[in-house]
Amino acid sequence: MTAVAVGAVSAPELLDAWEAGWDRDPLRRGLALHAVALRTTAATAAAVPVGHRDRALFALRAALFGTSVDAVSRCPGCGTEVEVAFDQEELLALDEAGPETGGTVTVREDGQDFRVRMPTSADLAAVLDSGTPAPQEALVRRCVPAGEPGPTADAVAEAWAAADPLIDLRIGLACPDCGLAWEEPFDIVGFLWAELDAWGRRTLIEVHELARAYGWSEADALALSPWRRQCYLGLVGT
Numbered sequence: 248m249t250a251v252a253v254g255a256v257s258a259p260e261l262l263d264a265w266e267a268g269w270d271r272d273p274l275r276r277g278l279a280l281h282a283v284a285l286r287t288t289a290a291t292a293a294a295v296p297v298g299h300r301d302r303a304l305f306a307l308r309a310a311l312f313g314t315s316v317d318a319v320s321r322c323p324g325c326g327t328e329v330e331v332a333f334d335q336e337e338l339l340a341l342d343e344a345g346p347e348t349g350g351t352v353t354v355r356e357d358g359q360d361f362r363v364r365m366p367t368s369a370d371l372a373a374v375l376d377s378g379t380p381a382p383q384e385a386l387v388r389r390c391v392p393a394g395e396p397g398p399t400a401d402a403v404a405e406a407w408a409a410a411d412p413l414i415d416l417r418i419g420l421a422c423p424d425c426g427l428a429w430e431e432p433f434d435i436v437g438f439l440w441a442e443l444d445a446w447g448r449r450t451l452i453e454v455h456e457l458a459r460a461y462g463w464s465e466a467d468a469l470a471l472s473p474w475r476r477q478c479y480l481g482l483v484g485t
Contacts, residue, residue, distance in 0.1 A: 264282070278293055292368065296365040314334050316333050317332050350365055353406070363387070363397070373389060386400075461479070
């Protein structure tokens with residue numbers, strides 16, 4: 248995967264991102280995480296192309312939780328639970344060269360070339376909030392220069408995926424029971440959020456236990472390294 252610079256993120260910053268996305272939709276949760284990864288505001292992060300956003304989130308996940316992925320899917324044929332285990336670096340190997348474009352892509356259709364912007368989180372949010380029954384078409388229209396007829400939505404979607412593999416990242420799965428093989432999208436936003444949610448709940452419990460035992464504030468407890476917090480927690484009740 249093309250390297251993305253992600254600085255050290257503190258426990259208070261992560262808890263702030265968790266709180267910011269707590270009651271929001273998946274897109275806004277992704278923005279909260281993206282803002283932390285880039286050390287910027289959600290508004291600034293929203294203007295970044297979606298593929299670049301996901302690279303930052305993969306880099307943030309690697310820094311926080313490592314690169315191993317363990318999950319469970321369900322066979323669409325027989326309903327069997329299928330365990331999924333891989334390293335995200337293997338999943339992202341196809342992205343070794345990075346995206347072919349920064350902000351625009353050329354779409355050729357019916358002998359014509361069209362310049363189309365790569366979609367951003369702001370574009371996705373606008374389409375989501377509009378409640379349109381044709382979201383893909385609406386997303387394309389937002390990314391085509393105003394006043395131009397533009398290519399079809401299918402042609403644009405294909406060009407986006409060709410220009411940036413992270414636009415439509417999929418994993419190949421096979422059912423051990425019925426033998427069905429299929430591809431499933433890998434949603435880094437949802438997966439990372441689930442990991443952050445589990446971490447946030449554990450961390451608040453740790454802060455609660457340390458505050459009750461030692462009278463420390465949240466800031467005091469979070470200032471400790473995770474290893475030292477565990478050491479103090481192990482002493483509680485001894």
